[in-house]
Amino acid sequence: MARWNLPFTVVPTALGTALDINLSNASLVFISVTFATMCKSAAPIFLLLFAFAFRLETPSFKLSGIILVISIGILLTVAKETEFEFWGFVLVMLAAVMSGFRWCMTQILLQKEAYGIKNPLTLMSYVTPVMAGATALLSLALDPWGEFRQNEYFNSPWHITQSCLLMLLGGALAFLMVLTEYVLVSVTSAVTVTIAGVVKEAVTILVAVLYFHDQFTWLKGLGLFTIIVGVSLFNWYKYWKLQKGEAGEEHVGGTFKTDSATKYVILDEMDEQEESS
Numbered sequence: 001m002a003r004w005n006l007p008f009t010v011v012p013t014a015l016g017t018a019l020d021i022n023l024s025n026a027s028l029v030f031i032s033v034t035f036a037t038m039c040k041s042a043a044p045i046f047l048l049l050f051a052f053a054f055r056l057e058t059p060s061f062k063l064s065g066i067i068l069v070i071s072i073g074i075l076l077t078v079a080k081e082t083e084f085e086f087w088g089f090v091l092v093m094l095a096a097v098m099s100g101f102r103w104c105m106t107q108i109l110l111q112k113e114a115y116g117i118k119n120p121l122t123l124m125s126y127v128t129p130v131m132a133g134a135t136a137l138l139s140l141a142l143d144p145w146g147e148f149r150q151n152e153y154f155n156s157p158w159h160i161t162q163s164c165l166l167m168l169l170g171g172a173l174a175f176l177m178v179l180t181e182y183v184l185v186s187v188t189s190a191v192t193v194t195i196a197g198v199v200k201e202a203v204t205i206l207v208a209v210l211y212f213h214d215q216f217t218w219l220k221g222l223g224l225f226t227i228i229v230g231v232s233l234f235n236w237y238k239y240w241k242l243q244k245g246e247a248g249e250e251h252v253g254g255t256f257k258t259d260s261a262t263k264y265v266i267l268d269e270m271d272e273q274e275e276s277s
Contacts (some may be wrong), residue, residue, distance in 0.1 A: 010123065014130035016102030021131075023095035030088025033102065034216060035209040039092045041227050044070055044234070046100030054104050062237055070230035074123040076223030082111035084219050103185065117152060120182035 006172075027036050045067050051057040108116050117123050148154060155165045184193045205224065209216045 005193070010109060010126040011100055011130055013105040014127045015134055015223070016098045016105060017127065018131045018134035018138070020095050020098040020102055022135055023098065027088045027091035027095065030085040031092065032215070033212060034205050034237050035077075036088070036092045037204045038207065038223065038227075039074065039089060040096050040099070041077075042070070042074045043096040043099040044231075045074075045272065046097045048100075049104055050100045050104040054108060056104060056107060063234075066230055066234045066237065067157055069233060073223045073226030073228075073230060076226060077220050089246070106182065107185050110182065120179060120186055123182060124179060179237065 024036065024111065027039075033041075048057060048063060049066055053057050053065075058061065106123070109123055110120065152159065154160050181193055207214070
């Protein structure tokens with residue numbers, strides 16, 4: 001594929017990322033950080049569905065069971081939510097859908113030979129401008145810019161400086177986090193990275209409860225525990241598949257011939273290789 005086509009191929013990924021971030025932030029206007037984070041933990045379900053659709057994963061009863069376990073955990077966290085707001089719930093679930101979509105597209109861009117994007121930094125250099133433009137348009141359309149100067153975070157030079165430094169710190173941390181995730185996706189899979197990332201969600205909930213004093217009931221705790229069990233089952237499943245694959249490799253010179261790049265491959269490319277042989 002010609003290099004000049006690359007900016008067009010990354011547009012779906014960039015738009016998906018922008019919608020994921022902006023919908024997540026917009027949901028916090030209506031619901032608490034704890035509730036939003038727990039609902040966002042449903043992202044692995046949508047990611048697996050997109051992974052099946054894009055042929056990044058093979059459907060199986062075991063994976064379906066893992067999806068069911070995570071779904072039950074999400075339902076437990078939502079049940080009897082006293083601060084439930086319909087629009088906040090809708091926004092955060094749409095963000096979860098976008099999260100699943102954008103990580104599948106990211107894996108395709110980083111691992112499919114036709115696109116030739118092997119460096120995560122190169123992918124970020126294409127994705128970031130489109131994502132920033134989409135975010136700016138959404139902000140101009142939805143944010144109350146008329147109240148900007150009356151906001152307590154920007155009503156004096158000192159507050160403006162503090163806010164800018166805080167945004168710079170948050171932006172730097174977000175950049176490093178996304179870059180790390182891109183590196184992991186390039187050598188593993190979007191499903192592995194996203195489901196393992198539920199640990200990050202658990203830390204977010206802990207900080208929200210301790211710092212923001214968000215309500216945390218035993219039912220939410222049970223739901224979170226169920227989600228973590230589902231994540232653990234998935235990690236076991238991927239490890240089992242990896243061990244099974246290594247056991248089936250050709251034994252050469254007393255050692256197994258292992259290539260980390262072949263642990264996670266796009267199924268369409270496997271079909272192409274089989275047809276060519």
